[in-house]
Amino acid sequence: MRDVYLIGAGMSKIGKREETSRELVIEAAKELMNYVDLKSVDAVYVGVQSETYEHQIMYGTMVAEILGLTPKEAYRVEACAAAGALAFRNAVLAVKSGEAEVALAVGVEKMSAVGTENVTDALMAASDFIDQYSGITIPAHYALVARRYMYQYGATEEDFCLVAVKNHKHALDNPKAHFQRAITVEECLRSKPVATPIKLLDSAPISDGVAVAVVASREAAKGHDKIRILASAVATDTLSVSQREDLTWPTAIWEAAQKAYRQAKIEPSQIKLAEVHDAFTINEVLIYEALGFAKRGEGYKLIREGQTYIGGKVAVNTSGGLKARGHPIGATGLAQIYEIFLQLTNRAGKRNVNADIAIAVNEGGVNSTAVVHIFSL
């Protein structure tokens, strides 16, 4: 099978934006054009979560049209918050299959087009029918998981808040982050309850944004910044957390990571940089375990020890993560890959960690679909 490369990326400023998704696509694409001639693109895959925010579903065609790429192939891929990494996955499939030499992955979300209650409702569509009928929101699901995790392993609300503190600190050096503001554990602990024990500062914000990345064959990658895509893997779990043997174990992430490590032929200890899906702080802790950075039930110790800060054993969410960089749902997976592109090409400025191998973990639903990519210089 063919080798595939990441040869460029771009991202809009993340936050509450006045612009439409079309304008944000252009903003991200302008940065991408520093690396890639759009004319070389053969196919476009767009990750976007909900049709309700802008009352639009044809984002594939829309993006192709904005970027002057019609009549080329374009369509949408989706699994809620995993949409962005799935768009990238699709670009990998297209290039690996030989159906494209260069494929563009785009992640889009314009959440602020509607009110918070509509966002909550749109996100609930990512959970099982029975859970929806029970009225349990997505934060409430994660609250169940967090509560159980605390009970099983002795973690505290402070531990979860430490994740938020770290990610806000990292984002201070990311000019495109939704928040560039340090927070303290005390602020986090005092912040408004969302679904106890999850508080406002444990939760990623509602953001607007677009991120893009380009996958190319070895031939097409010539003359470009060239990051090798060592692994691309997707795995699934039950839609409802109620159907899982252990609420605290993210099987889909673990399975996708196992596949990815096998493909990449690397060990967790070789990874120096990880961009992971901290939609709620508990989830970053679970991901430490699922990726093998910590033993099962001991992820919280890693953040207690500060091992996932820039300069630690493994730098996690140097961009600020979903928590502080922001979480425009369909764009998040590609915002992670954008950060990895900057880092591996030494463009991450003050937050640069000189990593040579990096991993991206994006998930949708309540960890019911997971997407893992591994990159190397």
Added chain:
Amino acid sequence: MRDVYLIGAGMSKIGKREETSRELVIEAAKELMNYVDLKSVDAVYVGVQSETYEHQIMYGTMVAEILGLTPKEAYRVEACAAAGALAFRNAVLAVKSGEAEVALAVGVEKMSAVGTENVTDALMAASDFIDQYSGITIPAHYALVARRYMYQYGATEEDFCLVAVKNHKHALDNPKAHFQRAITVEECLRSKPVATPIKLLDSAPISDGVAVAVVASREAAKGHDKIRILASAVATDTLSVSQREDLTWPTAIWEAAQKAYRQAKIEPSQIKLAEVHDAFTINEVLIYEALGFAKRGEGYKLIREGQTYIGGKVAVNTSGGLKARGHPIGATGLAQIYEIFLQLTNRAGKRNVNADIAIAVNEGGVNSTAVVHIFSL
């Protein structure tokens, strides 16, 4: 690149169904199990149009879970009514790339879960923002196209009705069709206006249904019914018909067909069977032209002469098409491929046409995304 094969398919009865989409997935999968062991499936791609019908977006994971396929790869692909063929396209990419040996494509829609006004609204999300703000519905778009086509080429409302009459006649022999009822040109002409000149009997119905198909590598296809996938192509056009040079020319379909003919190395005249996207009767006429079955502006003559009936020059929509087999949006592209599987393996009963080469044309938006597949024995 690897050769890819269609090795099995299945479909639920199409129509207004009491069952949920989950139950319809099981109904379609049961038929598929006559051909394929589900355990062999490596990845699942699900085409579904709207999250609003059942308030669900995670159909990829949902289908994987129902069919006992977790933790395997699964996600959703979408471009409105083109979703079904795009799921199949994705299965082709997965197998061609070597990331899967066997991939399952699933098309789902449970439209009757909501009222007609909600369906109209959900479908409008497939058109450009400016057209939505103007209040122009999807049937109204096709009405503009039909009116212009009549003006430019001299076609009549009778000509369009002839398409409906043919497709209803074909569906008489399809026990899974939404309608098994012959109609006359007079009935069609007298039927309620939807958006003049388009009438109720020019329009595909609102249907529920699920269709599935399996793509396999040469190795994995051994010992199965084996249909060669000669071509898989996607093309796009402007979202708004207002931006097109000629309202009556479906550029995306033409471009996808040209790509597909090149891949397959065949001429239009070699095709004996076509399943095409007659969401409105005018569109079947446009597709005759875009596929090269008729010259530009002369498609209506083909149906006037009866050349697209079973037994004619090229049998079009032997299943009854969207018009009479039914149009569960996300399932339609796979319902077409299901029909082709039955036909090429001589399982289409009274409507069998003994074809050796067949084409499927599925589109989304107002012909803004088109997907063309070509199959041969």
